[in-house]
Amino acid sequence: MIVASEQLKRLFQAFREQNDAAFYKAAESLIAEELAANHHAVAKDLKKALGQNRNLKKSSNNGLTLLPKDRRSGNELVTLEESSVDQTKIILGRETQAKIDRVLNEHRKCKELAKYGYSPKTKLLFWGPPGCGKTFTAKYLAYELGLPVGILQLSTVISSFLGDTASHLHRVFNLANNTPIVLLLDEIDAVGKNRDDPNDVGELKRVVNSLLQIMDNFHSSQSLVIAASNHQYLLDPALWRRFDDIIQFPLPGKGEREVYLKTLLGGIHFDGSPEYIAKNMNSLSYADIQRITVEAIKTMILEGRESLQTRDITDQLRDYKKVTNAARAKGEEVTQ
Secondary structure, eight states: OHHHHHHHHHHHHHHHTTOHHHHHHHHHHHHHHHHHTTOHHHHHHHHHHHOSSGGGGSOGGGTSOOOOBOTTTOOBSEEEEOOOOOGGGOOOOHHHHHHHHHHHHHHHTHHHHHHTTOOOOOEEEEESSTTSSHHHHHHHHHHHHTOOEEEEOHHHHSOSSTTHHHHHHHHHHHHHHHSOOEEEEETGGGTSBOTTOTTSOHHHHHHHHHHHHHHHTOOOSSOEEEEEESOGGGBOHHHHTTOSEEEEOOOOOHHHHHHHHHHHTTTSOEESOHHHHHHTTTTOOHHHHHHHHHHHHHHHHHTTOSSEEHHHHHHHHHHHHHHHHHHHHHHHHHHO
16 A cells, blocks of 8 residues: 555656656556555456556657657558447357356456466467457457557568568567567468478578477467467467467357347347348358358438338348359459
8 A cells, every 4th residue: 555655656746747658657557556456357457547548658768668660761660549339239159158258357366366376368379260259359358457558560560571570560569578469460371481491582581480389489478479370280389389378259149149130239139130130141150140240230320211121131242252252252263
């Protein structure tokens, strides 16, 4: 309590003196104390009250963390955002949900684990088809833990200059090591491909070696690094072993599809059966279901109707399958 009082005193003094740098430094110290005390909800509220990650964009000369940038272009390697994805906005299968709940439980009880010499999981691999909730779940974890989300910009990180890509990755992980954050490495297979792939050049092999070393040297217990991949079997086998847990995000089952449809149709008068529609949406991702349902609702609105018909959705579903089947057939022709 004495420490908190001193921090509050510094905060008030900085406000009185209109010293922005000192104010944000004191505010960040308060938030860090709340995180250390496992008060994630309080820390999240304080971060929100302080402003959307302004503390992370202050100069390192003020004692705060500077976002890493590409030295050649000046572009930021990571984009930051405050998550608003709570439990009501994600729908996961039972096994996936259980693994996510376990990660949250470990972080919320990190002090109990520390008494026995253990740490919470901090390096996760999310794998599965596109549109099945990997990015949304990373944001959900950030929301629950009161942390900002840092999304790696692969287009900026991957450089044509020898050695720059590995250097960029080092600097991004330094951010996660020094600042509590959920770092999302989307499409990790772009930089973590199997080193035995004969089509890859030597530079990419060196990038994978660097990534392995970086993963080994990541020791923050307050940050989460989440790698996401739609092509997990392209990853180097050694990279798989660096993760504390590997969590699958499969295509939604009939039950998940029905729940998601009801969520999308909330507030819409639907003259049909979500159960029937969900049954006919097998092999579709959450993103596919959303795209089809939204298009059907927009059709209803544009036609001046007040109720959604089953045919509105089934027509969109038929058109979507026609287009995707044609694209798939075209792709098979190219590869033959």
